[in-house]
Amino acid sequence: xxxxxxxxxxxxxxxxxxxxxxxxxxxxxxxxxxxRSLNWFWPRAERKLYDEPKHLVEAGLAxxxxxxxxxxxxxxxxxxRAGRRELAAWLDEPAAPRAGEFEAMVKVFFADAGDxxxxxxxxxxxxxxxxxxxxxxxxxxxxxxLFAERVHLSALTLRLQLDQERTVLAWAGWxxxxxDQWRSTTDPGEWDAQAVLDAIAE
Amino acid sequence: xxxxxxxxxxxxxxxxxxxxxxxxxxxxxxxxxxxRSLNWFWPRAERKLYDEPKHLVEAGLAxxxxxxxxxxxxxxxxxxRAGRRELAAWLDEPAAPRAGEFEAMVKVFFADAGDxxxxxxxxxxxxxxxxxxxxxxxxxxxxxxLFAERVHLSALTLRLQLDQERTVLAWAGWxxxxxDQWRSTTDPGEWDAQAVLDAIAE
DNA sequence: ACACACATACTGCAAAGGGCAGTATCTGAG
DNA sequence: CTCAGATACTGCCCTTTGCAGTATGTGTGT
Numbered sequence: 427x428x429x430x431x432x433x434x435x436x437x438x439x440x441x442x443x444x445x446x447x448x449x450x451x452x453x454x455x456x457x458x459x460x461x462r463s464l465n466w467f468w469p470r471a472e473r474k475l476y477d478e479p480k481h482l483v484e485a486g487l488a489x490x491x492x493x494x495x496x497x498x499x500x501x502x503x504x505x506x507r508a509g510r511r512e513l514a515a516w517l518d519e520p521a522a523p524r525a526g527e528f529e530a531m532v533k534v535f536f537a538d539a540g541d542x543x544x545x546x547x548x549x550x551x552x553x554x555x556x557x558x559x560x561x562x563x564x565x566x567x568x569x570x571x572l573f574a575e576r577v578h579l580s581a582l583t584l585r586l587q588l589d590q591e592r593t594v595l596a597w598a599g600w601x602x603x604x605x606d607q608w609r610s611t612t613d614p615g616e617w618d619a620q621a622v623l624d625a626i627a628e
Numbered sequence: 629x630x631x632x633x634x635x636x637x638x639x640x641x642x643x644x645x646x647x648x649x650x651x652x653x654x655x656x657x658x659x660x661x662x663x664r665s666l667n668w669f670w671p672r673a674e675r676k677l678y679d680e681p682k683h684l685v686e687a688g689l690a691x692x693x694x695x696x697x698x699x700x701x702x703x704x705x706x707x708x709r710a711g712r713r714e715l716a717a718w719l720d721e722p723a724a725p726r727a728g729e730f731e732a733m734v735k736v737f738f739a740d741a742g743d744x745x746x747x748x749x750x751x752x753x754x755x756x757x758x759x760x761x762x763x764x765x766x767x768x769x770x771x772x773x774l775f776a777e778r779v780h781l782s783a784l785t786l787r788l789q790l791d792q793e794r795t796v797l798a799w800a801g802w803x804x805x806x807x808d809q810w811r812s813t814t815d816p817g818e819w820d821a822q823a824v825l826d827a828i829a830e
Numbered sequence: 831a832c833a834c835a836c837a838t839a840c841t842g843c844a845a846a847g848g849g850c851a852g853t854a855t856c857t858g859a860g
Numbered sequence: 861c862t863c864a865g866a867t868a869c870t871g872c873c874c875t876t877t878g879c880a881g882t883a884t885g886t887g888t889g890t
């Protein structure tokens with residue numbers, strides 16, 4: 427009943443609340459599940475995934491229940507009716523803009539501080555990583571789903587994730603071909619950068 | 629000469645060092661430039677962009693020079709020889725994996741906690757944002773470049789950025805079409821989720 | 831029967847990063 | 861002469877990360 431000092435909620439709060447809306451989990455399970463599914467578009471350190479459920483309980487959006495496996499204690503979290511209400515209300519709020527961290531692209535952008543071999547190595551690593559992820563996504567799609575009644579939503583999100591990885595993969599291959607035509611990282615020789623920019627500018 | 633307590637360097641340190649490798653900037657210019665260019669793949673709050681150059685100076689990778697415009701002071705940063713060396717060495721280290729925050733996708737993933745109108749609104753916002761960004765990138769590509777001698781590197785990075793935004797744009801359009809065939813967020817009716825998953829699994 | 835790897839189930843701490851408010855000066859257009 | 865907008869930052873508090881540390885299950889092989 428009392429709402430006292432309901433601390434602010436972050437996207438991380440709602441992401442975990444979303445998982446709790448599907449079923450109850452122990453903190454450990456919740457953390458693992460978040461890393462399997464949410465990690466693709468809402469990556470969070472395991473540390474946070476242990477802290478956040480406590481805030482949800484504090485705010486009355488979830489309940490915590492202490493259990494144990496022999497001598498080892500564990501906490502099972504479940505969503506409350508208020509939690510479901512808040513989750514539904516949150517869906518109405520406009521989301522934060524997409525933001526991506528891509529350190530390797532910083533290295534590409536400043537490639538002229540180094541040599542062609544370094545640039546090529548960076549591009550190869552980008553390509554390898556994207557390839558791994560395409561495979562990981564294919565695996566996930568092939569495996570029987572954890573929540574059969576939610577496959578339509580999984581299909582939607584997996585599709586974007588795959589498209590993104592494939593885009594990176596294709597770009598990296600193209601970039602390696604372009605870079606192979608350069609004389610050095612500071613001199614692209616005959617290579618026509620303007621043509622690429624013109625294509626981007628439509 | 630002394631290396632005393634050279635604090636750790638982060639990717640943000642190297643990103644700014646990269647900009648300093650191009651020319652000297654005041655902190656304000658550096659912050660703005662970082663937001664114009666780096667923001668696409670290494671977004672950082674303005675606040676950090678003011679702190680970081682101080683660490684670079686501390687580590688001997690840059691120098692700070694106090695100037696003034698009338699009564700208003702300003703600090704001009706320049707890279708040192710040690711800075712260029714460190715930057716080149718950093719290019720060799722494998723980069724952190726790509727990581728993206730996409731809050732709107734969390735809302736799509738948990739769309740079954742709300743109704744179809746909420747899901748459609750989320751998809752429309754995703755589409756609008758991606759459209760804005762495609763236009764912003766086209767603008768950047770059309771505008772005369774700040775560093776003419778580096779257009780080849782800009783072309784490479786802009787290309788990926790555009791591909792990424794277009795991927796999101798195309799996906800959002802597709803997703804809206806799919807969702808229009810659903811009966812509710814919990815019941816996709818005749819819609820064939822398995823077909824989508826099979827396509828992903830190859 | 832015992833070892834040992836691996837999964838479960840967390841906590842503490844320091845440092846990086848984000849968001850917002852606040853302060854002040856300079857520049858150009860009307 | 862005014863006023864918006866650009867320049868040039870700092871302080872504060874909270875979130876998030878990363879890593880190390882501390883246990884207790886469970887299953888597999890020998």
